[in-house]
Amino acid sequence: MKIRPLTGALGAEILDADLTDPDQFDAIRQAFIDHSVITIRAQSLTPDDHLRFARRWGDINVNRFFAALDTHPEIAIVLKEPDQTGAIGEVWHTDHAYDQEPAMGSILYGIEIPEVGGDTVFCSMAAAYDALSDRFKSLLDGLHAWHSSRHVFGASQSKSDASRTGRVGNADNATQDALHPVVIKHPLSGRPGLFVNPQFTTQIDGLTQPESDAILNMLYDHCQKPEFQCRVRWKTGDVTMWDNRATWHKAINDYHGHRRYMNRITVQGGPLESA
Ligand SMILES: [Fe+2]
Numbered sequence: 001m002k003i004r005p006l007t008g009a010l011g012a013e014i015l016d017a018d019l020t021d022p023d024q025f026d027a028i029r030q031a032f033i034d035h036s037v038i039t040i041r042a043q044s045l046t047p048d049d050h051l052r053f054a055r056r057w058g059d060i061n062v063n064r065f066f067a068a069l070d071t072h073p074e075i076a077i078v079l080k081e082p083d084q085t086g087a088i089g090e091v092w093h094t095d096h097a098y099d100q101e102p103a104m105g106s107i108l109y110g111i112e113i114p115e116v117g118g119d120t121v122f123c124s125m126a127a128a129y130d131a132l133s134d135r136f137k138s139l140l141d142g143l144h145a146w147h148s149s150r151h152v153f154g155a156s157q158s159k160s161d162a163s164r165t166g167r168v169g170n171a172d173n174a175t176q177d178a179l180h181p182v183v184i185k186h187p188l189s190g191r192p193g194l195f196v197n198p199q200f201t202t203q204i205d206g207l208t209q210p211e212s213d214a215i216l217n218m219l220y221d222h223c224q225k226p227e228f229q230c231r232v233r234w235k236t237g238d239v240t241m242w243d244n245r246a247t248w249h250k251a252i253n254d255y256h257g258h259r260r261y262m263n264r265i266t267v268q269g270g271p272l273e274s275a
Helices: 022-035 047-055 125-130 134-140 209-223
Strands: 002-005 012-015 037-040 076-080 105-112 120-124 144-148 177-181 183-185 192-194 201-204 229-232 239-243 247-251 260-267
Touching: 002 022, 012 022, 022 037, 037 229, 047 105, 047 260, 120 125, 125 192, 125 209, 177 183, 201 209, 239 247
Parallel strands: 012 037
Antiparallel strands: 002 012, 037 239, 076 260, 105 239, 105 260, 120 229, 120 247, 144 177, 144 201, 183 192
């Protein structure tokens, strides 16, 4: 197995690995802790293989909103057809931030990949935090922020392309709100990192909306520096797993007229602690 870092901030691609081999799991787990995003190239997995690999990490978190495989309700479908315009996950976000115990990681398996386009971009929340000034870090110390699924998956989104085409549903289940520290101590690495994101975070607790917006928008601008990012270019058979407590991600929707089909399994996390 070869592990090649993608950038100085985060991400690694793993070559010559086999996710069905339990003896390789410890090395893959260590790469995940070290790099936060791992792309394991050239796999050939059945849905049962995908599930077996996911269960080595912990319990499965079944997504409430995504369409799932008929045979495997734990496996969400991430799909864009040639005639569809909206992709799932175009806004920078962290999966399941609105849960009381946000998901540990998401494991995405590329089944049909366009020839060009459809990359996924990731941002390191630890690298972004490290680059803040000490004065700004002390301003964030002890703050908590609210996260919600309501404005993303609730009734107000029923006219979105993903909702109209049945890829996202269950708007009545979009009732989750959760309060998390703005700066968390990462459960695996112990590294401090930001835990707010442009899609699901609604307000810093105890601040007015304008005060909260000013701080959050400043952080969002700061996080979008390319120095904190890596970009995964997919090929059919690749598996990318990312740590939702250490990263943001964004789907690049630049492959109109082509089909992109992936299966996703989400692994349950635990409660988050302040740094
Ligand atoms: Fe996502």
